[in-house]
Amino acid sequence: MAMQEFAKNNHPNEIIVLLRGSRKGDDFIITDFLLPPFGSGGHGFASFPVHMLPIDFTIMGTAHSHPSGVLKPSTGDFHNFYGRIMMILGPPYDQPRAAAYYKSGEQIPVKLASPPR
């Protein structure tokens, strides 16, 4: 199942997933997503306990959904930043309804290479 599909199925609840992939130059290639252990989602709230995570260097960051459709990160999002990048998905959850950010707040262009199935 694609990440966008997962977000769509849980709408209007927020979802949060871990992004697995690799780094190639300035690009982050995301090939897979994982459900965080003990992740919880709800209205305007999605998080997971960071100390429960295994040490896994293929985790590039997280993605979560904003059912409101606003793709801008909230202050809370930056407080809960995990990994190198943060992606935000918005309804209807198809490209290009996604944005990605560094912890600095700088936006990263999102490209869809092939349908993530």
Ligand SMILES: [Zn+2]
């Ligand atoms: Zn958020």
